[in-house]
Amino acid sequence: MNAPIIAATDPTTEAISNIYARRSVRRYTSQPVSRELIEQIIDAGRMAPTAMVKQPWKFYVLTKASSIREFSKAIIKTLAKDLVHEGPAGIAKLALGALYSLYYGDFKKAPDIFYGAPVIIFITAPKEEPWACYDVSMCAQNIMLAAKALGLDSCPLGVGKAVEHTSIYYKLRIPYPEQVFLALCIGYGNEAPKPHKRIKDNLFYVDDYGP
Numbered sequence: 114m115n116a117p118i119i120a121a122t123d124p125t126t127e128a129i130s131n132i133y134a135r136r137s138v139r140r141y142t143s144q145p146v147s148r149e150l151i152e153q154i155i156d157a158g159r160m161a162p163t164a165m166v167k168q169p170w171k172f173y174v175l176t177k178a179s180s181i182r183e184f185s186k187a188i189i190k191t192l193a194k195d196l197v198h199e200g201p202a203g204i205a206k207l208a209l210g211a212l213y214s215l216y217y218g219d220f221k222k223a224p225d226i227f228y229g230a231p232v233i234i235f236i237t238a239p240k241e242e243p244w245a246c247y248d249v250s251m252c253a254q255n256i257m258l259a260a261k262a263l264g265l266d267s268c269p270l271g272v273g274k275a276v277e278h279t280s281i282y283y284k285l286r287i288p289y290p291e292q293v294f295l296a297l298c299i300g301y302g303n304e305a306p307k308p309h310k311r312i313k314d315n316l317f318y319v320d321d322y323g324p
Contacts, residue, residue: 142300151234158259173235
């Protein structure tokens with residue numbers, strides 16, 4: 114027998130419900146997140162699939178408000194410097210990502226590229242791993258969905274890669290040849306963003322085009 118079809122919006126399907134409920138939150142309360150919750154969501158990240166089961170990721174976590182502010186300022190300074198000097202295309206893209214973040218955040222009131230989140234997770238993997246970017250992406254998605262299930266909110270920051278170009282990068286104690294792929298903001302959200310309209314004309318059944 115075929116398994117019954119369950120509507121994606123059925124609230125009884127918790128995993129699917131969390132997928133539909135998760136938002137990129139850019140305002141957080143100051144309420145701290147316990148280490149138990151942090152470790153729970155990272156454990157969920159570890160359950161993501163990886164090429165050849167290599168599990169290349171590592172997690173570097175900031176929880177002190179002073180450290181988060183310090184790294185936020187350093188990243189903003191680095192991005193601004195790169196913009197002024199018209200750095201390589203890759204750095205320019207990072208800068209554009211920062212501008213997007215600042216547009217949606219309240220940067221004039223509180224210059225914080227991490228939106229006041231009480232937990233920042235930098236996810237790394239070895240430079241030479243050809244599939245690491247995919248592994249890390251799936252890991253990050255698991256973490257964000259687990260966070261939602263546990264009452265937390267999140268926001269992925271590709272611009273987190275820019276931390277490697279700051280003068281305080283050494284403070285993360287990330288050894289060579291690891292590189293930062295992205296950062297995750299985690300915390301208790303202080304806003305409820307509405308979902309963006311999703312593109313629907315991007316599904317193609319290849320078998321329908323031929324015999």
